[in-house]
Amino acid sequence: MTLLLDNVEAAEMVSEKGQALGMQFPALIEIDCDNHRSGIRPGDPRLLDIGARLHRGPGSALRGVMTHAGDSYNCGSIDALRAMAERERAAVVECAQALKQADLPCPIVSVGSTPTATFAERMDGVTEVRAGVYMFFDLFMAGLGVCSIDDIALSVLTSVIGHQAERNWIITDAGWMALSRDRGTAKQRVDQGYGVVCDLGGRPIDDLIVADTNQEHGIIAKRNGKPLDMSRFPVGTLLRILPNHACATAAQHPQYQVIAHDPVVEAVWPRFSGW
Amino acid sequence: MTLLLDNVEAAEMVSEKGQALGMQFPALIEIDCDNHRSGIRPGDPRLLDIGARLHRGPGSALRGVMTHAGDSYNCGSIDALRAMAERERAAVVECAQALKQADLPCPIVSVGSTPTATFAERMDGVTEVRAGVYMFFDLFMAGLGVCSIDDIALSVLTSVIGHQAERNWIITDAGWMALSRDRGTAKQRVDQGYGVVCDLGGRPIDDLIVADTNQEHGIIAKRNGKPLDMSRFPVGTLLRILPNHACATAAQHPQYQVIAHDPVVEAVWPRFSGW
Numbered sequence: 172m173t174l175l176l177d178n179v180e181a182a183e184m185v186s187e188k189g190q191a192l193g194m195q196f197p198a199l200i201e202i203d204c205d206n207h208r209s210g211i212r213p214g215d216p217r218l219l220d221i222g223a224r225l226h227r228g229p230g231s232a233l234r235g236v237m238t239h240a241g242d243s244y245n246c247g248s249i250d251a252l253r254a255m256a257e258r259e260r261a262a263v264v265e266c267a268q269a270l271k272q273a274d275l276p277c278p279i280v281s282v283g284s285t286p287t288a289t290f291a292e293r294m295d296g297v298t299e300v301r302a303g304v305y306m307f308f309d310l311f312m313a314g315l316g317v318c319s320i321d322d323i324a325l326s327v328l329t330s331v332i333g334h335q336a337e338r339n340w341i342i343t344d345a346g347w348m349a350l351s352r353d354r355g356t357a358k359q360r361v362d363q364g365y366g367v368v369c370d371l372g373g374r375p376i377d378d379l380i381v382a383d384t385n386q387e388h389g390i391i392a393k394r395n396g397k398p399l400d401m402s403r404f405p406v407g408t409l410l411r412i413l414p415n416h417a418c419a420t421a422a423q424h425p426q427y428q429v430i431a432h433d434p435v436v437e438a439v440w441p442r443f444s445g446w
Numbered sequence: 447m448t449l450l451l452d453n454v455e456a457a458e459m460v461s462e463k464g465q466a467l468g469m470q471f472p473a474l475i476e477i478d479c480d481n482h483r484s485g486i487r488p489g490d491p492r493l494l495d496i497g498a499r500l501h502r503g504p505g506s507a508l509r510g511v512m513t514h515a516g517d518s519y520n521c522g523s524i525d526a527l528r529a530m531a532e533r534e535r536a537a538v539v540e541c542a543q544a545l546k547q548a549d550l551p552c553p554i555v556s557v558g559s560t561p562t563a564t565f566a567e568r569m570d571g572v573t574e575v576r577a578g579v580y581m582f583f584d585l586f587m588a589g590l591g592v593c594s595i596d597d598i599a600l601s602v603l604t605s606v607i608g609h610q611a612e613r614n615w616i617i618t619d620a621g622w623m624a625l626s627r628d629r630g631t632a633k634q635r636v637d638q639g640y641g642v643v644c645d646l647g648g649r650p651i652d653d654l655i656v657a658d659t660n661q662e663h664g665i666i667a668k669r670n671g672k673p674l675d676m677s678r679f680p681v682g683t684l685l686r687i688l689p690n691h692a693c694a695t696a697a698q699h700p701q702y703q704v705i706a707h708d709p710v711v712e713a714v715w716p717r718f719s720g721w
Contacts, residue, residue, distance in 0.1 A: 352627035406455040
């Protein structure tokens with residue numbers, strides 16, 4: 172376990188708690204590289220104060236710095252993603268240098284975010300890249316230009332369980348409990364609803380999306396709401412839904428069924444979940 | 447396991463599959479009481495056809511009818527909720543009578559939805575009420591007038607881990623992975639963000655809500671974005687977040703910690719999850 176913190180209060184608490192338990196908690200200092208969430212900004216004098224308390228406190232050990240360029244999710248072009256990657260790298264490397272110049276250890280210099288991991292042109296000074304969605308990709312990343320739809324390696328298998336022909340709806344057994352409530356593509360150029368509908372081979376079918384969901388029901392329709400040929404999708408038809416956000420969708424399930432050639436399941440990978 | 451279906455194709459598939467396995471699958475016919483999702487409407491001649499196939503098919507057993515008045519979530523008044531409850535009841539009772547008149551069995555007559563379960567004035571002919579949120583309630587139900595904030599029995603315990611004082615943000619360790627992505631109150635009169643912030647006793651604090659979330663970070667702010675006194679919420683402060691939607695939030699966790707008088711955990715209830 173490595174702790175992540177961005178303030179003197181937390182550094183003191185960690186060190187006191189560690190001392191009380193007879194342990195040294197390893198800790199990273201969170202750096203705010205993009206004014207997006209939490210962390211301290213490069214140049215903030217509190218960096219050295221937090222670093223010194225973690226390093227010299229009896230129950231803590233300073234292990235380095237980390238950041239997550241969450242604002243890369245709002246970049247509008249590949250050039251902007253490249254610039255964000257460099258901004259992310261420069262932020263943590265600058266902070267690592269400041270710590271070292273103050274005779275504080277900084278063995279870990281960690282960056283994150285799938286868009287910046289994909290488009291970074293340099294990683295000088297970085298020791299760790301934490302990119303979560305990277306291994307699967309998803310519709311949000313495709314909408315951002317980070318991958319193509321074909322690159323998406325995660326899907327939810329679902330069955331057609333009924334039709335509402337007069338509404339041009341196919342009803343499935345995968346609602347938001349299976350797909351997650353993530354509607355991350357809603358503000359992108361192409362709104363993918365609750366996911367893109369594919370055949371068993373993972374090929375998107377026409378312009379079908381999961382247009383809406385209930386808790387345990389998915390509603391598949393054409394993106395434009397126009398009629399579709401229900402006879403192509405009889406009850407029992409198996410479909411695959413590509414997710415808006417791989418993290419959110421995967422978290423709704425206890426394990427991964429690993430397939431190379433459908434329908435053979437080559438492995439079952441349990442998921443790590445919880446806190 | 448009782449199956450739920452609303453079409454002849456599915457009834458035939460179930461019966462064939464049951465026959466192949468040497469089993470009789472019990473099945474309910476889904477009734478659409480409110481034109482909201484799936485099911486067949488009262489008066490639809492397919493009811494008797496589906497019922498007869500389930501009853502006479504070798505691998506299936508007709509157990510009755512069920513509905514879910516999902517459209518009750520859109521009711522604007524208590525009178526509208528009462529009317530919806532009666533519409534829900536009448537729909538399944540009418541279908542049950544039609545099945546019985548055709549000499550088909552209908553031992554189960556099942557209704558659902560927390561708003562209608564709360565405000566129903568009659569349950570004649572109903573044998574089962576499935577109301578999920580009912581046992582916990584949540585902010586959506588409070589917004590609908592079904593319960594008060596004080597009635598909500600489910601919360602997520604979180605710690606303050608930092609501040610962004612210049613933005614009037616308190617940062618916590620409960621992001622949408624802990625709270626769920628459900629933003630069901632966004633379209634209600636009072637938008638509760640990702641949840642209402644309470645003290646350990648479950649009492650709402652001023653007008654604090656979880657204004658935004660990242661995957662593992664919650665951002666607490668005043669609803670109006672105005673300044674708040676950070677010194678009241680030092681790092682390490684424990685808070686409780688009331689959920690927009692109890693189902694979605696609970697599903698993010700493997701178990702319930704049952705408390706009557708904080709902080710004593712009187713029981714741990716594992717959750718049923720998955721499909």
